[in-house]
Amino acid sequence: xxxxxxxxxxxKRAALKGxxxxxxxxxxxxxxxxxxxxxxxxxxVGLPAARSSLPSAPSxxxxxxxxxxxxxxxxxxxxxxxxxxxxxxxxxxxGSGLDGQILGDYPAPMQEPSRRQSSLGSAVILRSxxxxxxxxxxxxxxxxxxxxxxxxxxxxxxxxxxxxxxxxAVLKIDLPDLPVATLSQAEHLRTGDVVLAIGNPFGLGQTVxxxxxxxxxxxxxxxxxxxxxxxxxxxxxxxxxxxxLVDAYGRLIGINTAxxxxxxxxxxxxxxxxxxxxxxxxxxxxxxxxxIRGWLGVEVQPLTDELAESFGLVQAKGIVVSGLYRNGPAWxxxxxxxxxxxxxxxxxxxxxxxxxxxxxxxxxxDKVTLEVLRDGKPMTFVAEVSxxxxxxx
Numbered sequence: 041x042x043x044x045x046x047x048x049x050x051x052k053r054a055a056l057k058g059x060x061x062x063x064x065x066x067x068x069x070x071x072x073x074x075x076x077x078x079x080x081x082x083x084x085v086g087l088p089a090a091r092s093s094l095p096s097a098p099s100x101x102x103x104x105x106x107x108x109x110x111x112x113x114x115x116x117x118x119x120x121x122x123x124x125x126x127x128x129x130x131x132x133x134x135g136s137g138l139d140g141q142i143l144g145d146y147p148a149p150m151q152e153p154s155r156r157q158s159s160l161g162s163a164v165i166l167r168s169x170x171x172x173x174x175x176x177x178x179x180x181x182x183x184x185x186x187x188x189x190x191x192x193x194x195x196x197x198x199x200x201x202x203x204x205x206x207x208x209a210v211l212k213i214d215l216p217d218l219p220v221a222t223l224s225q226a227e228h229l230r231t232g233d234v235v236l237a238i239g240n241p242f243g244l245g246q247t248v249x250x251x252x253x254x255x256x257x258x259x260x261x262x263x264x265x266x267x268x269x270x271x272x273x274x275x276x277x278x279x280x281x282x283x284x285l286v287d288a289y290g291r292l293i294g295i296n297t298a299x300x301x302x303x304x305x306x307x308x309x310x311x312x313x314x315x316x317x318x319x320x321x322x323x324x325x326x327x328x329x330x331x332i333r334g335w336l337g338v339e340v341q342p343l344t345d346e347l348a349e350s351f352g353l354v355q356a357k358g359i360v361v362s363g364l365y366r367n368g369p370a371w372x373x374x375x376x377x378x379x380x381x382x383x384x385x386x387x388x389x390x391x392x393x394x395x396x397x398x399x400x401x402x403x404x405x406d407k408v409t410l411e412v413l414r415d416g417k418p419m420t421f422v423a424e425v426s427x428x429x430x431x432x433x
Contacts, residue, residue, distance in 0.1 A: 174282030239283025337368020
């Protein structure tokens, strides 16, 4: 039996075959495109987002740190000036002025017995009426001081006064529209905070270096009479003296002053005078011509374990009176050599410098209470603080 297709069925098959041929490739392409979209954007069809095997870039919060400190530099740098001084060098004068600790000047090589020497430093503008702060050792012996601002202006500066005991000097220039540094509060400083040092190292022009606060309250370094340094590892070199140490927001926290170095270059141990102390010294010099500090007229030494044992003390706490200025405040109050001072106005006496700083912050005429051990017996004395005399260096 022979089976034959009917003419109508043949036409239907041909039509279906043509339809599949016309729609097949577009359908396949559409399906592939849909699969690709679902793979890349699964959330469009309600599926969870796919996780990439590649690590993503870390995100930073405002408390984790800043990616750039450009805003801080732009805020602080206009108030930092370059200092150029002229000094008359005598026959046999020192060459570099750098003793390995204090940031010295940067002189030209000495070739003549007596000549004029150019040196470099930095300063910070602290008042819009033209007052700047720099280091005393930058301007000591200078016969002329030129201040160059970041905006290109220059002016000869007048030396208003100095305080060698904190290594602060105050200058004044007569220029309009001066930028002024913004001060940060000392109590906000923390070890590990990012800081920027701005100054004029080696005469290169204004330069910025970055580091952290390594420590605060550094003293007993033998650099100044009154020491309360901020320690930093930001690179500080010759010419940075008197420049600014600022925080990550461009606020002034210190005046760069000294380094510990065996070579004369930066080794990551630099020191800055806290900005509130520099500001206080400047205001006193402007208003009074000098810094007024309290004084008791007493010389002390550390209370060692051996001395504590000889005094019959269980622990070595306090400082020992080793000498007194005759008719000075401590003498008049009744203190005697050999007394052990335990506290001053309730603040424990831990070292001679710390005790001296406590008294120095007291206004002349005010009274302080001294807790003392004499022959193992506790005693209390009240002394009226007088003005600290000016001692020749």
